[in-house]
Amino acid sequence: MxxxxxxxxxxxxxxxxxxxxxxxxxxxxxxxxxxxxxxxxxxxxxxxxxxxxxxxxxxxxxxxxxxxxxxxxxxxxxxxxxxxxxxxxxxxxxxxxxxxxxxxxxxxxxxxxxxxxxxxxxxxxxxxxxxxxxxxxxxxxxxxxxxxxxxxxxxxxxxxxxxxPAGVDVSGANARPGDVVLLSGTIGDHGVAVLSRRESLEFETTIESDSAALHGLVADMLAAVPGGVRVLRDPTRGGLATTLNEIARQSGAGMLLDEAAIPVKPQVDAACELLGLDPLYVANEGKLVAVCAPEAAEAVLAAMHDHPLGRQAARIGVVVEDAHRFVQMDTRFGGRRVVDWLSGEQLPRIC
Amino acid sequence: MxxxxxxxxxxxxxxxxxxxxxxxxxxxxxxxxxxxxxxxxxxxxxxxxxxxxxxxxxxxxxxxxxxxxxxxxxxxxxxxxxxxxxxxxxxxxxxxxxxxxxxxxxxxxxxxxxxxxxxxxxxxxxxxxxxxxxxxxxxxxxxxxxxxxxxxxxxxxxxxxxxxPAGVDVSGANARPGDVVLLSGTIGDHGVAVLSRRESLEFETTIESDSAALHGLVADMLAAVPGGVRVLRDPTRGGLATTLNEIARQSGAGMLLDEAAIPVKPQVDAACELLGLDPLYVANEGKLVAVCAPEAAEAVLAAMHDHPLGRQAARIGVVVEDAHRFVQMDTRFGGRRVVDWLSGEQLPRIC
The missing domain is CATH 3.30.1330.10 (PurM-like, N-terminal domain)
Incomplete structure (x- = not known):
């Protein structure tokens, strides 16, 4: 020019x-x-x-x-x-x-x-x-x-x-009964941050999106126990619930979650309550779910805790045999319920 | 599911x-x-x-x-x-x-x-x-x-x-004075086809888009004379004129075209006249421009003629030394003019 x-x-x-x-x-x-x-x-x-x-x-x-x-x-x-x-x-x-x-x-x-x-x-x-x-x-x-x-x-x-790298085999189809389900941190932050800006809602504290690049965390997890991580997925649209259902479906297994173990920030929880949202279905942009071999889970979790993006990582459930491939959850109130796919649109244009 | x-x-x-x-x-x-x-x-x-x-x-x-x-x-x-x-x-x-x-x-x-x-x-x-x-x-x-x-x-x-493949070095920056400019076929077909449908224009014969995958043609051209093809580019948005200006700019050289050698279908020419368009600036989706070493041009052109998408390939000009990096054209009427970049929008949403 x-x-x-x-x-x-x-x-x-x-x-x-x-x-x-x-x-x-x-x-x-x-x-x-x-x-x-x-x-x-x-x-x-x-x-x-x-x-x-x-x-x-x-x-x-x-x-x-x-x-x-x-x-x-x-x-x-x-x-x-x-x-x-x-x-x-x-x-x-x-x-x-x-x-x-x-x-x-x-x-x-x-x-x-x-x-x-x-x-x-x-x-x-x-x-x-x-x-x-x-x-x-x-x-x-x-x-x-x-x-x-x-x-x-x-x-x-x-x-x-x-x-x-040669030898790494991570896929949504690799979960097996007995495997441990890990989550890298709190859920719902991204969806609530976007929605609150869209609706011009003011909360006492600003809720920020968790948007982050997770490849460094993943590298540390894979290095912790070679072959120990079987599934990795980031729970974006449809949230944690939908992502776990996808994995269950691909792997032909069920899952059993412990609601009390799933980290949610109090202000996100409060905002979800106000907005009529379930944090399990709200999008995240800086979190991951990992399914690990049972013997590897402790070391992978430790590697997550050592990374800035995995400080609040938690063991949230296990993979179980289930011909129906249901994701179920033991609730805080002592009951057990099915956690289904998101149906319909919880939050459009969230990512 | x-x-x-x-x-x-x-x-x-x-x-x-x-x-x-x-x-x-x-x-x-x-x-x-x-x-x-x-x-x-x-x-x-x-x-x-x-x-x-x-x-x-x-x-x-x-x-x-x-x-x-x-x-x-x-x-x-x-x-x-x-x-x-x-x-x-x-x-x-x-x-x-x-x-x-x-x-x-x-x-x-x-x-x-x-x-x-x-x-x-x-x-x-x-x-x-x-x-x-x-x-x-x-x-x-x-x-x-x-x-x-x-x-x-x-x-x-x-x-x-x-x-x-190893040894192949094709880039818009590789044209040198003396190189030959080849064009694989007629220009303007795609833009006129889209525009005529958009404006519900009826011509005597339907003008069809030239939309096609050119990788087979390219493979034959590269195989014809190893190292002989220096630049390849498909003249899409902005048309042939803009593409040649891009190459001239990247290579730091000028070009001299022969208008009579540039193939345009008579019905495309007529439609352009009617619509006030210059075919040199109309988008193509199944044509390419190649700049070849002078000693390779004949063999590359022959390879193009042997391919279904290069039957009407033609030698349309040469690369010349020019500090201003102008693309010029000897017109049908014996004059010479500068063929500039497209400025403004000739045809929006053409691809």
Missing amino acids: RKDYIRPLDIRNGRVDMSHGAGGRASAQLIEELFQAALSNEWLAQGNDGAAFTLPPCEPGARLVMATDAHVVSPLFFPGGDLGSLAVHGTINDVAMCGARPLYLSASFILEEGFPLAELKRVVDSMAAASRAAGVPVITGDTKVVEQGKGDGVFISTTGIGLV | RKDYIRPLDIRNGRVDMSHGAGGRASAQLIEELFQAALSNEWLAQGNDGAAFTLPPCEPGARLVMATDAHVVSPLFFPGGDLGSLAVHGTINDVAMCGARPLYLSASFILEEGFPLAELKRVVDSMAAASRAAGVPVITGDTKVVEQGKGDGVFISTTGIGLV
Whole structure:
């Protein structure tokens, strides 16, 4: 581009217009002055239709993992995070839940005409910061623009790839009766944080999203007892209850939980009560569930406690034989109930 | 999921609702009965947060490529293709333009509440057919739902990964003065096909999109003269003119084109005249530009002519020294003019 012919992008006062998505000069300028300026790295600098990279040296038997997520959270900014950081954390976590070390991300943006460039910059800067903090660069991307009223500010789809070391076999299908179910911390924080901002609710203390990249925690857990972790999953949409039902279904087993062992922050509990939500079904963005071999559970739990994102990790239940693949829970009141899948929509556009 | 408890998805009459994006039972059902049923493969069947795969055996020096695209074409269905096939072809082509053999795709869907499930099925079936025909499976995905009026039917972001064989070095930065510019066929077909459907224009003959996966053509071209192809790029948004300007800019060289050598179908030419469009700026989805070493150009062109997607390939110009990196063109009328970047929006939502 012959820079002297054009004015710099007016990020402070400008807005996304259709020409930013048309592939011509305005698109190139937006990519250069906003996206590349924030996400800057050697792969984006290649400037081609995709980014080329080499894999780190790996033993025979290593596999790759690919995971993708569309992020449509509303509002875009909420206590503890925003669309940009969420898009990075969410996909890093999906890769990590396959037992992989996340290596690279791609990001595709669907922008609504009229969206303020200043807000877009906030989202992209946050994405860049999250990506740098996690050590997982965004190496390629795409931007499209849709007319006003055909989108909602900005949607981001991120895809991640990662490397599963030889010998690691983590899958939702691997839970066996007798295994121990671990949870890395409190549930419901993300969903309540987003909802309270959406509904402009004020609580005594601000509830922050737990949005975080979990790959460091996962690496420590896998290293603690080789082969000891059989299942990893992050309880996002649908919450802990739905995630456990997914694992039960995939593994062909049941689960028995202990309600008293499931950590919930008092303010989240109170907010859920007020909002008519069950924390078991509220989304998390920085928590994971692990199913471990019984003999490994203690050491894996200790490794979790040693990591900043697993300080409040707890043993919350066991895998049991059950042809119906029910998730059941011993309640605080001494009863036992079935914890079913989320049916219907508890919280739309939460991630 | 306990299937006996729920009714099958009513694909014929049903519509997307918010619960399909909430991550619970309805989401699982949509994924299983619509997405997995169409795209069915061993990787999707893993049922985890991402898909694990092994790379084909490759020599030292091989690199991977990752490319991503958001697809927001409007209307969703047009002569010669639809959003589903376009999302597959577009990303396969971006991977192929890096000199890579495309291996796997991911797909993330953003659905608008109220969108008919029957239309969604048409899009996903088309995606599955395009993916099968190209031999590049969709191995993982995600689905989100936004409220009516916050989206536009369906948007698809696809990401592809591929393998660049050792010794292949294709980049927009590699063009050198003296190199030959090849074009694989007629320009403007896709943009005119989409626009004519959007505006409900009737021409004497239906103009069809050229949407196609170009990786087979690329493989033949790379094999024809090892090291002979220096740049590959598909002239999508912004058209041939913008793509050549991108290459000129990246390579720090100019180009001189021969207008008479650039193939345009007579009906596309006529439609462009009617619509006030310049075919040089109209999007293509099944064409590529190659910059070749002068001594390799003849053999690469012959390989293109031997492939069904390169029958009308032509030598359209040369790379020249030019500190201004101008793309110039000798016109049919004997003059010479600068072919600039697209500025503004010629055709919004064309891909």
